[in-house]
Amino acid sequence: MTEIDHGAANPAPQTASNVHRPRGDYPPTPCPTIYADTAINVAPSTMTVRFYMARLDPHFDGSQNFLAQPTVQIVMPVQAFVQMAHFFSQSVEEWINQGRLTREDAERYRGQVL
Numbered sequence: 001m002t003e004i005d006h007g008a009a010n011p012a013p014q015t016a017s018n019v020h021r022p023r024g025d026y027p028p029t030p031c032p033t034i035y036a037d038t039a040i041n042v043a044p045s046t047m048t049v050r051f052y053m054a055r056l057d058p059h060f061d062g063s064q065n066f067l068a069q070p071t072v073q074i075v076m077p078v079q080a081f082v083q084m085a086h087f088f089s090q091s092v093e094e095w096i097n098q099g100r101l102t103r104e105d106a107e108r109y110r111g112q113v114l
Contacts (some may be wrong), residue, residue, distance in 0.1 A: 036053035036054060036055060038053070040068050049081040050074070051079055051081075055071050076101045
């Protein structure tokens with residue numbers, strides 16, 4: 001588990017319910033909000049992992065055809081990518097335990113990977 005410096009003598013471990021929030025004594029980072037429906041590609045190398053998030057845009061004619069439009073490319077160290085994947089898995093388990101998501105729905109969503 002990754003430790004976060006909250007400015008305390010004993011930093012709390014990062015969990016799905018205490019994700020880092022900016023401290024008031026540091027300037028905020030520019031953090032745009034980017035909507036994505038899915039990840040469409042992952043490209044690992046020796047030191048980094050690059051992946052693309054995308055929107056699924058509907059066709060103007062109302063058909064069921066969708067176009068995956070890349071919205072952002074994310075590049076991160078391999079270690080951070082693995083930690084992020086674990087963080088997301090823990091989040092899903094926490095939501096199931098809290099009743100926010102059923103295990104059946106989680107399994108169904110896992111089967112719908114593009």
